[in-house]
Amino acid sequence: MSSSQPAEPSARAGSAEAAATRPAAATQPASAAQPASAAQPASAAQSASAAAARSASEGRPSRRVSGTNAWRRIAVLAVCAVALLAAVAASLALGVRGMDPSAVWQALLAPDLTDPDQAVVLQLRVPRTVIGIAAGLALGLAGTVIQGVTRNPIADPGLLGVNSGASLAVVLSISFLGITSPLGYIWFAFAGAAGAAVLVFAIGGAQPVRLALVGAALTALLTPLIALVLLRDTEAFNQYRFWAVGSLTGRDLSTVAILWPFLLVGVVLAASLAHRLNLLALGDDVASALGQRVGATRALAGASIVLLCGTATALAGPIALVGLVVPHAARRLVGSDYRWITAAAILLGPVMLLAADVIGRLVVPNSELEAGVVAAFLGAPVLIAIARSRRVAGL
């Protein structure tokens, strides 16, 4: 198992030690319930094994532990849901144009487009909020599935070559087909993202490390091709550079209206995979010994990743770090059971992307920073904090 991981986690962060020295870790059923297997180096893998063992066996002590934990996790999810509501409210109410909260309320209940405030809310802020929710959800969930299926803690849509695939397709559509509107890009972005993901899974196939390597290789192949087109075609570059930042603006609700079926299927697939990912965290051999058809899991996970990444990139352009940070944050909050991680990621993805968008509106006077830029700046400290924590480890 350790040889299949790209980087071995620190042997020091053994879970017994973590449980002994860190109060928060004691709430983990894994580290509390499994004192004996300290020989395993990967504490998170160990947590996962404990979680799966717990869900498999119905022994009384572990059930009691999981009972108290379930309440804690539900509380965490409730907090996440409140955060999501707050983010939505902020996204509707805050912006370059200051306005009374009552105007926002009015716009939602009894729309009056002649009022300029209400028009801003309805025509600008509602679409970007909806797009932010959809794209954030897709990214967070995609990241969760990717990390689960590759067992690679640095796996995210960007690393699997999805963003570069979408970028290349958009660049080609601008340069050779003369398409110039975000609405026109969406199918190219979707096709590019999906094509890249399919290619990566086709070559990377069964092996986690290989999947990540193939993704990196594909990115390394496509990035210079993109640059090649852009260096020769100034006009295409001029169009592309605004898409490449990653933003929730300049699109209207019709993009969501077109793409929601893909999103829905992707979400349902990802949610139904959560239990399979728990078993997969134990390694392919153990998972198949426990009766799981690992190949089928990978195929389904691949399909959901393709759908989710394609939707997110088509909606908002290439957005960095949301897909990487959200699963890590969710894992920190609710433990290593993928059923809970999935639920938390569904809430946290939109929170993060909407927060990035709102902050981007407020941080520069009378102007906006694109959500993609802010998301990177928001995500990096979170990622660093997670990386610095004791329990950082393989998955």
Add this chain to the structure above:
Amino acid sequence: MRVAADHPSQAPVAVADVRAVVAAARGRHRRRHILIVVAALAVAVALALAALSFGAAAVTPDRVLAVLFGGGERLDRFVVLELRVPRILAALLVGAGFALAGAVFQSTLRNPLASPDILGIAQGASLGAVWAILGLGAGGAVVAGFAFGGALVVALVIWLAAWRQGLHGIRFVLVGVGMSYVCGSTVAWLLARSDVRQAQTALHWTVGSVADVRGPELAVLAIGVAVGAAAIAVMSRVLPALALGDDHAAGLGVRTDVARLALLVLAVAVVAVATSVAGPIAFVALIAPAVARRLVGGGDAALAASTCVGAVLVLGADVAGQFALPGFTAPVGIVTGVIGAPYLLWLLARTERTSRA
């Protein structure tokens, strides 16, 4: 390790026999390594001679040789000595530097994906350079200086953020990935809000090119890569121990954190120098060590072979970039990506076994 694999089922033998077997295996391995290095150097010389002759103004090989031995016509001397030799030297040095640093990164962090591209250093340099070009309207040495500064600042931030009672591979890689996304997003944002022509110049820098490297920059590059390589060569004897894992390395008497830190600092310095001169040439640091390890075999870091393979790779890519597309000289960074990535993909598609690649 290798000996055990070669002779899995031998009956117990005398200690002297075992020693002889080990020595023979080591000798074979070393000879193979040296052979690869010599072969790579030969290819590099051949490529260099070809690169000296071909180009917009063709200089026949005999005239090239005449120039190199101090003779030749004035125009030939200008084309060969002023234009082509610096470019070739820059390609060789940059390739060597990237590949050596990549090999050090990958073996020290025990992650085959670890490379300056993924660790945020290339992006830090890009951010510095793009900032200098678009924010300050600078060019030439100022851009190189900002790139160097950007690379070092980002490397420092990654270190400070990843340091916690030592430097552990996964923590370092995670922080590096985060920082590289931050820098990449900022570069994208800077490109989007500037004049499109200037932005294109900046984009050109971020692809990586050795076309415009001249005297002083070349000297800095040569000194930086040479000093860094010498220091890494001295330090590299701890690598086999580090490859066993921290605990085993510590058991063998290696101060793992100190050794890893020293090696990484040296690798970052080499990458920063190379990147500031030539831009972040994609993929060399990732692919050259992988190729070299595959050629040499035996699972060690293969630093010397990596260095030579990297030099050949960049020079070959630069030559190819000048002739691949009619009417457009592709920057070397585009070519390295386009020829390097399919190789890695093919390699991955072919091998069934993935240990630490």
